[in-house]
Amino acid sequence: MARIIVVTSGKGGVGKTTSSAAIGTGLAQRGHSTVIIDFDVGLRNLDLIMGCERRVVYDFVNVINGEATLNQALIKDKRTEGLYILPASQTRDKDALTEEGVAKVLAELKQRFDYIVCDSPAGIEKGAQMALYFADEAIVVTNPEVSSVRDSDRILGILQSKSLRAREGQDAVKEHLLLTRYNPARVSAGEMLSVADVEDILAIPLLGVIPESQDVLKASNQGEPVILNSEALAGQAYSDAVDRLLGEDRAHRFLDEEKQGFFKRLLGGRG
Amino acid sequence: MSSPDFLLKGSTVTVVVLELHQYVPDAFPGLLAERVAQAPALFQGSPVVISLEPLSADDGTAVDLGGMLDHCRDQGLRPIAFRAVPEALQSAATDTGLALLPAGGGRGKPLEMPAESAPEAPEIKVRTEQQPVSSVRPTRTITRPVRSGQQIYAEGGDLIVLAPVSEGAEVLADGNIHIYGALRGRALAGVHGDASARIFCQHMDAELISVAGHFLLSDALGDSILRKPAQVSLDGDVLSVSAL
Ligand SMILES: Nc1ncnc2c1ncn2[C@@H]1O[C@H](COP(=O)(O)OP(=O)(O)OP(=O)(O)O)[C@@H](O)[C@H]1O
Ligand SMILES: [Mg+2]
Numbered sequence: 001m002a003r004i005i006v007v008t009s010g011k012g013g014v015g016k017t018t019s020s021a022a023i024g025t026g027l028a029q030r031g032h033s034t035v036i037i038d039f040d041v042g043l044r045n046l047d048l049i050m051g052c053e054r055r056v057v058y059d060f061v062n063v064i065n066g067e068a069t070l071n072q073a074l075i076k077d078k079r080t081e082g083l084y085i086l087p088a089s090q091t092r093d094k095d096a097l098t099e100e101g102v103a104k105v106l107a108e109l110k111q112r113f114d115y116i117v118c119d120s121p122a123g124i125e126k127g128a129q130m131a132l133y134f135a136d137e138a139i140v141v142t143n144p145e146v147s148s149v150r151d152s153d154r155i156l157g158i159l160q161s162k163s164l165r166a167r168e169g170q171d172a173v174k175e176h177l178l179l180t181r182y183n184p185a186r187v188s189a190g191e192m193l194s195v196a197d198v199e200d201i202l203a204i205p206l207l208g209v210i211p212e213s214q215d216v217l218k219a220s221n222q223g224e225p226v227i228l229n230s231e232a233l234a235g236q237a238y239s240d241a242v243d244r245l246l247g248e249d250r251a252h253r254f255l256d257e258e259k260q261g262f263f264k265r266l267l268g269g270r271g
Numbered sequence: 272m273s274s275p276d277f278l279l280k281g282s283t284v285t286v287v288v289l290e291l292h293q294y295v296p297d298a299f300p301g302l303l304a305e306r307v308a309q310a311p312a313l314f315q316g317s318p319v320v321i322s323l324e325p326l327s328a329d330d331g332t333a334v335d336l337g338g339m340l341d342h343c344r345d346q347g348l349r350p351i352a353f354r355a356v357p358e359a360l361q362s363a364a365t366d367t368g369l370a371l372l373p374a375g376g377g378r379g380k381p382l383e384m385p386a387e388s389a390p391e392a393p394e395i396k397v398r399t400e401q402q403p404v405s406s407v408r409p410t411r412t413i414t415r416p417v418r419s420g421q422q423i424y425a426e427g428g429d430l431i432v433l434a435p436v437s438e439g440a441e442v443l444a445d446g447n448i449h450i451y452g453a454l455r456g457r458a459l460a461g462v463h464g465d466a467s468a469r470i471f472c473q474h475m476d477a478e479l480i481s482v483a484g485h486f487l488l489s490d491a492l493g494d495s496i497l498r499k500p501a502q503v504s505l506d507g508d509v510l511s512v513s514a515l
Contacts, residue, residue: 154419
């Protein structure tokens with residue numbers, strides 16, 4: 001049975017699209033057929049991060065409106081076998097996503113894929129609610145700062161009250177915390193919340209901690225999900241997170257300041 | 272999002288009631304500002320019912336309701352209704368567009384201010400509503416965290432929360448509230464006037480606590496209590512918070 005996973009946050013710019021791209025790619029790399037859907041109608045970011053923006057002809061809204069078939073709109077990823085992208089429309093407004101329309105497309109995708117990853121827009125309003133409505137699992141992307149944690153808390157409340165699972169009284173949406181842009185040095189300096197602080201406030205299981213890293217920006221500029229860069233710590237951290245999502249045990253890494261960096265600073269280096 | 276466009280539901284909310292004993296146009300804005308300054312977090316944007324019940328019959332005609340509402344809004348209050356409008360003011364009250372409520376049976380208590388409160392202004396009393404206490408006590412048990420923006424109310428009984436109550440969340444009970452986790456939001460026990468109700472929590476970091484209409488805000492919690500297991504009870508007219 002296909003699983004629908006929403007990647008959501010409340011707050012904008014915390015790394016939802018980066019994480020959707022990495023996790024979707026990781027699932028496909030491990031042999032699970034996966035589609036990543038861009039729910040951010042009007043902004044359209046996922047195709048850029050996945051490096052397929054030039055191949056977008058039809059989009060999610062075209063399929064909902066019956067202007068294109070799913071096969072016409074799905075973009076096959078060139079690097080990872082079994083991975084597809086369903087891009088958002090750049091031109092239409094968010095009301096183009098109707099509950100019936102989304103339900104119909106998801107039902108069709110469920111026949112073909114093991115995992116359906118939904119990249120949510122920011123906010124807690126209609127667009128974000130539509131992205132999470134049908135979810136079986138939710139990856140709540142949070143940055144280690146108070147406003148992001150507070151928004152994640154709100155979106156968790158919405159998952160509990162406004163998702164289809166909540167409405168129909170089924171088992172609750174399975175929640176995962178993904179802490180991104182984590183900078184251990186700034187945590188030690190008291191400028192950011194620690195993993196423990198965030199876990200304490202949100203009280204949901206930790207899926208992974210992704211370090212703040214230039215490699216992420218580089219990867220998105222090149223249109224290559226960072227998980228494909230196995231040298232990058234952020235790429236390794238996303239790999240661990242995907243393994244955990246699939247039920248494997250992986251110790252959390254990159255929680256402390258890098259030793260190397262510490263010695264560099266000790267020797268008066270540029271850090 | 273599902274088929275019906277809306278649902279109409281009954282719901283209980285705690286509101287601040289401003290009891291007008293007399294209206295002196297020149298004094299009112301200053302007195303109100305003083306009162307609000309004592310607990311800005313409580314009053315900012317909070318819905319307010321203005322009770323005209325205590326007005327004496329001859330005072331009634333003189334009150335400029337529109338002007339008074341403007342002063343309330345200037346202070347960040349959101350008046351939502353008038354209660355017990357005297358005959359002479361009926362049409363003026365209707366013209367303001369607010370709802371008109373009948374005289375209340377509630378025996379509200381004056382709202383408890385933080386320790387540093389200034390002496391009460393005589394013309395303005397703020398209280399919350401109470402109704403007779405029920406003797407039936409079903410308990411409501413919540414096993415998941417209560418999140419920011421959520422409100423949980425245990426009607427007619429106790430509330431047990433086996434998880435944290437987040438900042439921005441609100442839990443209410445007619446009886447006691449037990450929180451086996453951190454309390455970072457608002458907790459209001461005995462909301463219908465049960466003065467024997469208590470609040471218990473594992474980690475006291477509340478934005479607001481209240482028993483039977485007596486409030487305390489977070490800044491009134493001392494270091495000996497903050498982030499520790501604590502209980503809240505009403506000792507006469509004083510809300511007391513002690514370590515567990
Ligand atoms: N681990 C990281 N280290 C450094 N930069 C990161 C990291 N994760 C994300 N970023 C950067 O943060 C910015 C926002 O990321 P992204 O677009 O994934 O966020 P989003 O939550 O999808 O934003 P929106 O709410 O606008 O949809 C991008 O510039 C991205 O490169
Ligand atoms: Mg995005």
